[in-house]
Amino acid sequence: MLDELYSVAGSAFAVGNIAWILFGVTLGYLVGALPGLGKGTATAVAIPLTFYLEPLSAIAFLVGISKGSTAGSAVSAILLNTPGEPSSTPTAMAGYPLARAGKAQKALKMGLFASVLGDLFSTVVLILVAQELAEYALGIGPVELTAILAFSMVFIAGLSGRSMIKGLIAGLFGILISCMGLEIETGSPRLTFGLIELYDGLPLIPVAIGMLALSEMMIQIGQRQRLADEADLLKGSSKREDQIVTLADWKNCIRPIVRGSLIGTVVGILPGLGASVGSFLSYGAERRASGRGADFEESGAIEGVAAAESADNAVVPASLVPLFAIGIPGSVIAAILIGAFTIQGITPGPLLFLENKDLILGVYVSMLAASVMLLFIGYFGQNMFARIVRISPALIMPIVVFLCCIGAYLQGGGTFGIGVMIVFGIIGFFSKKYDFSFVTFLIGFVIGPSFELSLRQSLGLVTDLPELLDHPVAIVFAVLAVVGVWRLTVLQRKQMAEMAKAETN
Amino acid sequence: MKHVFKGFAAAVAMTAAGAIAASAAMADTSWPTKPITMLIGYKAGGGTDTKGRVLSKILARELGQQVNVINRPGGGQAVALESFKSSGTDGDTFFFGAVTGITLNPQINSALKFTNQDYVYAGALTEFQVSMVAPQDRPYDDMAGLVKFAKEKGGIKYASLSPGAKIIMQAIAKQEGINVDYIPTKGGRGMVQLVLSNQVDFAYSGGIQSRYPGKIKTLAAVSSKRLGNYPDTPTLDELGYKGVAMDAPTVVAFPKGTDAAIIAKMEAALKAASMDPAMKKISDAIKMPIVYLNAKDASALVTSSTAAIADMLVAIDYKKQ
Numbered sequence: 001m002l003d004e005l006y007s008v009a010g011s012a013f014a015v016g017n018i019a020w021i022l023f024g025v026t027l028g029y030l031v032g033a034l035p036g037l038g039k040g041t042a043t044a045v046a047i048p049l050t051f052y053l054e055p056l057s058a059i060a061f062l063v064g065i066s067k068g069s070t071a072g073s074a075v076s077a078i079l080l081n082t083p084g085e086p087s088s089t090p091t092a093m094a095g096y097p098l099a100r101a102g103k104a105q106k107a108l109k110m111g112l113f114a115s116v117l118g119d120l121f122s123t124v125v126l127i128l129v130a131q132e133l134a135e136y137a138l139g140i141g142p143v144e145l146t147a148i149l150a151f152s153m154v155f156i157a158g159l160s161g162r163s164m165i166k167g168l169i170a171g172l173f174g175i176l177i178s179c180m181g182l183e184i185e186t187g188s189p190r191l192t193f194g195l196i197e198l199y200d201g202l203p204l205i206p207v208a209i210g211m212l213a214l215s216e217m218m219i220q221i222g223q224r225q226r227l228a229d230e231a232d233l234l235k236g237s238s239k240r241e242d243q244i245v246t247l248a249d250w251k252n253c254i255r256p257i258v259r260g261s262l263i264g265t266v267v268g269i270l271p272g273l274g275a276s277v278g279s280f281l282s283y284g285a286e287r288r289a290s291g292r293g294a295d296f297e298e299s300g301a302i303e304g305v306a307a308a309e310s311a312d313n314a315v316v317p318a319s320l321v322p323l324f325a326i327g328i329p330g331s332v333i334a335a336i337l338i339g340a341f342t343i344q345g346i347t348p349g350p351l352l353f354l355e356n357k358d359l360i361l362g363v364y365v366s367m368l369a370a371s372v373m374l375l376f377i378g379y380f381g382q383n384m385f386a387r388i389v390r391i392s393p394a395l396i397m398p399i400v401v402f403l404c405c406i407g408a409y410l411q412g413g414g415t416f417g418i419g420v421m422i423v424f425g426i427i428g429f430f431s432k433k434y435d436f437s438f439v440t441f442l443i444g445f446v447i448g449p450s451f452e453l454s455l456r457q458s459l460g461l462v463t464d465l466p467e468l469l470d471h472p473v474a475i476v477f478a479v480l481a482v483v484g485v486w487r488l489t490v491l492q493r494k495q496m497a498e499m500a501k502a503e504t505n
Numbered sequence: 506m507k508h509v510f511k512g513f514a515a516a517v518a519m520t521a522a523g524a525i526a527a528s529a530a531m532a533d534t535s536w537p538t539k540p541i542t543m544l545i546g547y548k549a550g551g552g553t554d555t556k557g558r559v560l561s562k563i564l565a566r567e568l569g570q571q572v573n574v575i576n577r578p579g580g581g582q583a584v585a586l587e588s589f590k591s592s593g594t595d596g597d598t599f600f601f602g603a604v605t606g607i608t609l610n611p612q613i614n615s616a617l618k619f620t621n622q623d624y625v626y627a628g629a630l631t632e633f634q635v636s637m638v639a640p641q642d643r644p645y646d647d648m649a650g651l652v653k654f655a656k657e658k659g660g661i662k663y664a665s666l667s668p669g670a671k672i673i674m675q676a677i678a679k680q681e682g683i684n685v686d687y688i689p690t691k692g693g694r695g696m697v698q699l700v701l702s703n704q705v706d707f708a709y710s711g712g713i714q715s716r717y718p719g720k721i722k723t724l725a726a727v728s729s730k731r732l733g734n735y736p737d738t739p740t741l742d743e744l745g746y747k748g749v750a751m752d753a754p755t756v757v758a759f760p761k762g763t764d765a766a767i768i769a770k771m772e773a774a775l776k777a778a779s780m781d782p783a784m785k786k787i788s789d790a791i792k793m794p795i796v797y798l799n800a801k802d803a804s805a806l807v808t809s810s811t812a813a814i815a816d817m818l819v820a821i822d823y824k825k826q
Contacts, residue, residue: 044518142688182580185689187613187668194616196587344790382519413579453691460662460688461704 028068094304173442215428264314546582634712
């Protein structure tokens, strides 16, 4: 394998090709850093640019864009609390409080390192095991997905904040909202109120921007006086250890990064889960492991940023495993790349390794090169972006609201998206005021449609109960989900008892 | 004075209209005098979008004006078609997409207020290879074998990727008296996954099976005529399922009332595009053959396909959602 990679390295490192990767990573990082613009948009818009490129340059360019934008979306998440895409939401939750505490530079750097490491790990996995793993991925059908999603939801319910009941209410509300749109089998409209714009459901990005960024802006505007007092802090702490990633930070973050890379890679390989599941799962795992609970979102957590970013970036290369090997995309990026491949006359799938082996190897080498470039471009790009926090809140708030509107407009079908964003900004405002977890709401909203689809497919596929025995993976995850509910309940009871005790004291 | 002015304005308008009508009669028009817009009802990056963007470049060359692509995704092209209906008759905006958004969707969804009558058609360029497919190693190779298999087993599992796919199969199941479990899937790729992993007995496909040779086999063509990629595969109609068909060419449409000269010019540009090597390259790559229809034939196909779908809905006793 290694000598094969070496033999194609010549063409992959050709000046033209390297220039395209560099251009792709830079462009992706810039687009990703803009609020509301994520990897999907960046890659899709770039596809027509590749019409007249050589196949290797075209694919390498697009992969560069997707890697760059995935890492770049952490910038607006941390600095402005506006994730470029849903999968950066946990980054915003743990990273924005850090920026507020004057540690923006630290959070950005750790986010970048975690991104590059997760990305690199996943790329290596792709190179080494794409062919072998693909066969297993195919065996993960709707029945297995249903169980995995159920398990994920239980796990993420642990993120619900102080009150589990309120967390559940928010999560179920998210699922309810996600039911909007055309029902999948017969196409009958659900909860659309006669609006054709709602036929594909509520657009994700405007909902996420509204819940996270706009509501945050409303709260901040209401606390202008306190903000003015804090403005000095926002300018960045003068202490050097708040600006750099210290050895102690690395010690705290290495475990979440390793775990996040693994979670992201597995989620990427399984078709139909999506990057959001990866970053939320990794974030949730770290939050539980740290034992800090809601303090993660209140005072911020560098480990949370590392966990979310490593998983988010690991999803991208891993999602190419099923694409290269069997022609099934594991993520939005992979689905968009299919379009790019077909333009070049290449069919992703089982024959790819036979017919276009040199191309695939060239793409591998380019991907590794893109990871290294990402590190440099991100590192120098951040210095530029981090200046944003030195601007007074009075100036920055209107700009953020404006950028929110642009993101919602682009991703939500025009002014309709802005309307959606405003409605969810108001909902988000009250949910923050009354401590209803917007995390579980967003998770319910994101996972709801996949869960419904795979559950309904499973109901059609498994007609007899004994047939379930053909799906051992599903059984394992279903059992884990039940155990998870039980443990959560026990934990909750314990906390309640402790609180009661504290009150009587 | 006011009246005089009004009369004068009317006269000018009439003269202008007359001049336009005259130029239309000669099928000669200065259109397009500024960049025009291609409206696509799907997200950027998909199959229709990819083809549309290549087409836009060829059309720009043929028409001598920039052709901008705008994506308005949502509701199976419904969002795009609804807004497009009233977007003006000056040829500024045209629609490019699968005709089922016009022939099928308004018939199954009462909230859609447009019909096939709201548009005029300048032609069709390619067609989705709509067909019934099955995993390669299944014991049946045609519909008769599938029906026999279903009767022996007592029921079969069908991956249904759209409401239209379900309607087609309901009509067949009713005629044959077989039990079908409908497994909804999200798009062609969700369907492929179920077929490749052998979890369903057969499926409805928009033509994506051509990318999986030796893994997925084609049982029958769902279109009213045989398909370009599968000339030896019989249509459902030929197999005795009278009136059961769904045609899915990609058409170019303008809002009703658009000048005939504009339609004629677009028709000529489409004909040139159908012979363009770049278009040929893309069509070969995505295995969606170029099936050029002129304006007259495309309009006739829209009308006949709409009527055929209406009949099918009556036959299966469909209740509009």
